[in-house]
Amino acid sequence: MAFDINLLTVLVMAAFGGICAYLANQNIAVFNDGIRPMYGPYINGEIDRKTLFASSFALSFGLVVGFGIPTSIAGRIIIVHAIMLACDIFGAMFKDTKTGALGATVVGALFGVILMFGMEAVMRLFALLPINFLGSLSTVGGLIIVLFCVFPAIAVAYQTNALTGLIVLVLTMLVKQLTSLFGKFTAGDVNVVLNADGMALLFSIVAMVFVAVRASKKSTGGGAAAAFAVFEKNIDRIKKNILLLAVSGGIVALATTLLLVAEGPASLTLTAEGKYSEAAIVSLGRCLGFIPLVMTTAIISGVYSPAGTKAVHVPAILFINLGIMGLVGSFVTGALIMVIEVLLLGFIAKGLDRFPGMKELGDNTRTAMSKILDISLLVGGMLAANAIAPTIGYIWVVGLHFLNQNSKKPVSSMAIGPIGAISMGIIVNVLHLIGLFPVAK
Amino acid sequence: MKFVVGGQMDKKLISGLLVKLAGDAAEVTVATDIEATLALKNGQADYYFGCCATGAGGALGITMGLLGKDKCLTVSMPGRILTQEEISKAVEEGKVAFGFVNYDAERVLPMLVTAIRQKAGL
Numbered sequence: 256m257a258f259d260i261n262l263l264t265v266l267v268m269a270a271f272g273g274i275c276a277y278l279a280n281q282n283i284a285v286f287n288d289g290i291r292p293m294y295g296p297y298i299n300g301e302i303d304r305k306t307l308f309a310s311s312f313a314l315s316f317g318l319v320v321g322f323g324i325p326t327s328i329a330g331r332i333i334i335v336h337a338i339m340l341a342c343d344i345f346g347a348m349f350k351d352t353k354t355g356a357l358g359a360t361v362v363g364a365l366f367g368v369i370l371m372f373g374m375e376a377v378m379r380l381f382a383l384l385p386i387n388f389l390g391s392l393s394t395v396g397g398l399i400i401v402l403f404c405v406f407p408a409i410a411v412a413y414q415t416n417a418l419t420g421l422i423v424l425v426l427t428m429l430v431k432q433l434t435s436l437f438g439k440f441t442a443g444d445v446n447v448v449l450n451a452d453g454m455a456l457l458f459s460i461v462a463m464v465f466v467a468v469r470a471s472k473k474s475t476g477g478g479a480a481a482a483f484a485v486f487e488k489n490i491d492r493i494k495k496n497i498l499l500l501a502v503s504g505g506i507v508a509l510a511t512t513l514l515l516v517a518e519g520p521a522s523l524t525l526t527a528e529g530k531y532s533e534a535a536i537v538s539l540g541r542c543l544g545f546i547p548l549v550m551t552t553a554i555i556s557g558v559y560s561p562a563g564t565k566a567v568h569v570p571a572i573l574f575i576n577l578g579i580m581g582l583v584g585s586f587v588t589g590a591l592i593m594v595i596e597v598l599l600l601g602f603i604a605k606g607l608d609r610f611p612g613m614k615e616l617g618d619n620t621r622t623a624m625s626k627i628l629d630i631s632l633l634v635g636g637m638l639a640a641n642a643i644a645p646t647i648g649y650i651w652v653v654g655l656h657f658l659n660q661n662s663k664k665p666v667s668s669m670a671i672g673p674i675g676a677i678s679m680g681i682i683v684n685v686l687h688l689i690g691l692f693p694v695a696k
Numbered sequence: 697m698k699f700v701v702g703g704q705m706d707k708k709l710i711s712g713l714l715v716k717l718a719g720d721a722a723e724v725t726v727a728t729d730i731e732a733t734l735a736l737k738n739g740q741a742d743y744y745f746g747c748c749a750t751g752a753g754g755a756l757g758i759t760m761g762l763l764g765k766d767k768c769l770t771v772s773m774p775g776r777i778l779t780q781e782e783i784s785k786a787v788e789e790g791k792v793a794f795g796f797v798n799y800d801a802e803r804v805l806p807m808l809v810t811a812i813r814q815k816a817g818l
Binding site: 287288289290292293295301302313316317321322413482486548552554555556607614615617618622625660663665667668 | 703704705706707708728730731733734737748749750751752753754755756757758760762764765773774776777797798799800803
């Protein structure tokens with residue numbers, strides 16, 4: 256894995272799991288945007304704890320096992336979903352009493368530590384196999400680095416039309432080509448090398464926001480603000496827990512800086528490859544897409560997210576490898592961002608009504624990003640499986656992709672690439688054992 | 697009947713599928729989840745459809761908060777899709793807002809439209 260296992264990282268993982276499970280248990284914050292709205296009915300006494308737990312389990316378990324763990328193994332950093340969604344479940348599993356809080360916190364903390372050692376153990380185990388496929392697994396995420404700059408052009412097309420999207424796409428390509436040709440220059444004594452992927456992404460995100468602001472519809476007349484006014488007490492409820500949320504934001508940031516966790520498949524791959532500034536740009540883009548979703552579900556439920564709008568990850572990535580001051584800086588900045596987010600909640604509720612274009616931008620950004628991630632991870636998974644087994648790799652992953660679409664229990668489509676590549680690696684080892692896959696000399 | 701497509705992903709895909717499936721039986725509009733929920737609340741729409749990565753958060757979060765969970769149904773979530781029987785029963789019982797995983801749209805929408813047609817006696 257990309258992280259070291261030492262006293263500090265063990266403690267951070269324990270604190271991470273502990274606080275997430277505690278927040279979910281005390282109905283303060285959950286990571287799954289889908290379970291958050293169920294906490295409203297629970298707090299109002301419409302549903303009981305058992306129903307809440309059953310819903311939380313149903314909504315999160317599939318993502319932990321089907322998406323979180325394979326993505327973490329393929330990428331060498333734990334994707335936050337693997338730990339935070341599990342902690343949502345632990346939190347709901349225990350009653351929200353003092354003993355329940357203790358139980359949830361302990362289980363969450365233990366899970367954090369076990370997950371960390373478990374990932375490392377899986378890596379060691381894979382390394383012992385006769386055919387070592389760990390090197391090929393990084394291919395799964397390789398395409399994300401190149402393709403992520405395409406998502407803003409698609410989001411623009413959703414918001415306006417295909418032609419405007421095409422213009423943004425062509426300009427993005429131009430920016431990348433020009434940066435790779437002329438992006439190296441000397442300013443005084445300093446050699447500056449601009450990263451072409453990073454510049455293309457930065458340009459396309461700026462272009463997307465520009466188009467969104469221009470295409471923004473006029474307000475439809477305060478309907479949403481009036482609807483949200485009912486939820487004033489929910490905002491107060493979240494504000495009451497601002498200190499705990501600040502601590503959780505700080506811990507999430509710290510774990511990101513320590514390379515323990517990453518917020519999404521794209522920034523995970525970039526971080527694992529040491530491309531920190533691009534990883535930060537990517538997570539900024541994702542954060543834009545999640546602000547409306549996290550904040551609106553928080554306002555209607557009175558429950559926030561232990562990672563907030565995911566903005567805490569952006570500076571945290573930039574603090575990587577800056578030593579002890581970087582760790583302190585990451586924690587403090589993360590905590591500060593959470594405080595600002597919580598204080599802004601009421602303002603955002605009104606803002607979304609006044610600028611519906613920003614809400615639309617969030618929706619379109621998420622759709623476009625998920626399309627890009629899906630195809631990047633699918634093709635990446637095909638390339639990785641092909642690198643592991645040139646005879647049958649492509650067949651296995653393409654087959655899995657379509658069979659999953661017809662399955663009664665489909666896993667997240669983003670997970671097919673990682674699952675396909677990992678299972679291909681295991682399959683060739685089994686084939687090797689029975690003499691059907693000789694190792695090339 | 698009036699269908700409204702709300703939060704949060706793949707709205708063009710869903711509205712296109714709904715137009716195809718419902719034909720003349722329904723008028724389909726697209727809005728943000730907040731606008732769509734308010735349309736349902738004010739009687740400007742009869743049924744709400746939304747999808748996202750989990751089938752619950754972006755898809756139904758706002759609707760559940762504003763209209764209550766009794767009106768809402770998550771038709772598919774990562775790892776599980778409801779059956780036609782379960783969907784028909786829920787529609788019969790008065791569920792009017794539906795959330796699902798975006799990749800399941802082509803599988804759940806035909807079942808939903810069938811259930812809604814049955815209820816309306818079409």
